[in-house]
Amino acid sequence: MMTEAPTLPGFISLQGIGKSYQLAGQHLSILNDVCLSIASGDSCGILGASGSGKSTQLNILGLLDLPDCGQYRFAGHNIFSANPDQLAAIRNQQIGFGFQSFNLLPRLSALDNVALPLSYRGVSCHESVEQALRMLDQVGLAERAHHRPADLSGGQRQRVAIER
Ligand SMILES: Nc1ncnc2c1ncn2[C@@H]1O[C@H](COP(=O)(O)OP(=O)(O)OP(=O)(O)O)[C@@H](O)[C@H]1O
Ligand SMILES: [Mg+2]
Numbered sequence: 001m002m003t004e005a006p007t008l009p010g011f012i013s014l015q016g017i018g019k020s021y022q023l024a025g026q027h028l029s030i031l032n033d034v035c036l037s038i039a040s041g042d043s044c045g046i047l048g049a050s051g052s053g054k055s056t057q058l059n060i061l062g063l064l065d066l067p068d069c070g071q072y073r074f075a076g077h078n079i080f081s082a083n084p085d086q087l088a089a090i091r092n093q094q095i096g097f098g099f100q101s102f103n104l105l106p107r108l109s110a111l112d113n114v115a116l117p118l119s120y121r122g123v124s125c126h127e128s129v130e131q132a133l134r135m136l137d138q139v140g141l142a143e144r145a146h147h148r149p150a151d152l153s154g155g156q157r158q159r160v161a162i163e164r
Helices: 054-061 084-094 110-120 125-138 154-163
Strands: 012-023 026-038 069-074
Touching (some): 012 054, 110 125
Antiparallel strands (some): 012 069
């Protein structure tokens, strides 16, 4: 029997999460009754075969997609009762998401890709760029800061996406 997870600040708690896709008249059930609790400061890995639903679950955890059913509390917020602006603020301030296919903005430089979320957060343009440059420097990309994603290697793109 699953017990209700405590909702401490910083706690991630999923209860009975379900997600399915409809494609070409086919019903694809991907997540069934997923229950998961992650305490503040914990590290957690999600393992599974290719196509088993890891990214689907991470998209839900990262507030990029909603499940079809279940309950999700993130740091004390009931995700189903939050409006899109509240979800965007939580994503911007409390969630870092490393996309499997990076999802860098192709027309922006590496520097601007990293600086953009900071400016959404209200950090001044000058400070955003300075901070982004420091972050790129930490991963050995200071000399590639003005390259666009297409002009970076795969590993360099991956590091830009992680810094963002
Ligand atoms: N938009 C969609 N419509 C229909 N089916 C989808 C859609 N997105 C994903 N799927 C299917 O859902 C399943 C889970 O996909 P998901 O991307 O979560 O897998 P994954 O565990 O992250 O795989 P990988 O390790 O290959 O990245 C896959 O079988 C995939 O084909
Ligand atoms: Mg995946």
